[in-house]
Amino acid sequence: MRLRRKFFPRSLRDIGCFLMMFIFIPITFVFEITVVLPDFHDQSSAIYILTCLLGLFLLFNLQANMLACMLVDTSARTVLLTPPSNERQRQYWRYCSVCEMLAPPRSWHCSICDTCILKRDHHCSFTGSCIGHKNHRYFVFFLLYLVIGATYATIYNSIYFWWLHAATYVNWLTLVKIVFPMFMLCFDVSWQNFYLLIYMLNVIASAYSMVLIAYHTPYIMRGAKDCEKHAQRYDQGVRRNLVTVLGKRMKLAWLSPFVESELPHDGVHWENVMDDTEKHR
Template identity: 45%
Template sequence: MILRSWDKVRPRCFADLSCLLLLVVFIPVTYVFHMTLVLPELFGVGSFWYTVIWVAAQFLIFNITANLLACMLVDTTIRMELLKPPLDPDLRARWHMCNECQALVPPRSWHCEVCNVCVLKRDHHCRFTCCCIGHHNYRYFVYFLLYLMIGSFVAGILGGIYLWNVHFDFFYRPFTLITVFVPAVSLTLSPSWESFYLLTYLLTWLAFSISTSLLLVYHWPILKLGSVAKERRSRNYDLGLRANMEMIFGRRMYLTWLSPFVHSELPHDGINWEPVLTHLTKDD
């Protein structure tokens, strides 16, 4: 694994900076809100359910932030190693010239205009991580979305109980309806902790909706076929569900959910790709 230098991690456009700042502010604020206000009021401090949810929250916040950082720091560009085109003419024919990088790049590697470099097995440029998602950091991106989805769902449920059950006498008021539809405006015109709580609650469900849509609706069909966004309808590299998952999460994929620090070597170098049909022809 090769890490990118900090000057390569920084946002390169306003859209990247805005999305990253949203995460940097939203995640810790939501965590503090639920740990200091919601959880102690719903469950007695030190009780069984308080302890269970507290421990689960630490696991979730660790994996959300650690996988986000790993996704940003792990280099998956063609700069990570010296590329040597194969001598075999059939394999070399699959490589193509990138005019922007002025280099011969391997198959499934495409140039990113934001990062200004070709990325190995490039899927897409993620605004929230300010980098491209490719062969070596796809694992961390998937786990970031997965734990963000789980964490925001749990936080949304607990926050809903806190707002609409424990404090129903206060939040069942006309101003609540206005805050729900225009939370940022309400917080600006009538700043209060109650408006801030509602804004946090709404952002939690927004995070759940976005992460669920990206992971289950958009990326899962791609993941299970072993493809990337640009090959969405292609099965050229489909090795079967287990092999496709191993190509993303590595040989120890059953342990990778524990932490991004769990070493799990990928079975492919991300460079010399051959379509499945080529393998079948050689076997025949």
């Protein structure tokens, strides 16, 4: 698998989103392990140890899948492009005037990445890279573990703030800080406010990742990509659609981005998929 040479985010928005996510995730883990969990479980208890191990598993997969999205090169320049001789199949290829080449079906040019991306789904600001054919799997698991981790932390933190430490946090000033977080950061710097900021970010991350999962899942299940016309020609059934994204070992791929899961398609000659689909119909 080929890696990107320039994998750091390029735009200011991408840099900001990436740094926020890359720094926020490990800080949240440390906060949960050192501040929140000791109020729930004895540090020598089995449930505390198991919760810490689960947290490490989530932290590893979040960061590793995020980095995999950035590192894996999914551009059209990583493969040998051979347009089909068949005129009916060739009509789905298009000329990219920026890259000065014929781009295969489902590939589009990204102005931020400055290249054509194989089966381009969208540009992800949190990873500073386009999500396409070769790194779609890592994006899916990044989102999945973000939902699990952020929601898990939000539940623990909600009980910590609004029940165990209600005397400290449940007041009108807390509501002002939640609505106007800059007020909290600029005029009242303290550990309590820092804890509250982490809690707010967890709530936002949980809600936002749930929305993203709900948005992307129907596309993946139908074998489509974001905002794709005539996507029904690529629909091979739910299971084969999932394998196209997650690979042939998708039942194990969730364990780690280092688990090899070969994709059944090269991301270029989608006419094979279209022909198979037409036969089944």
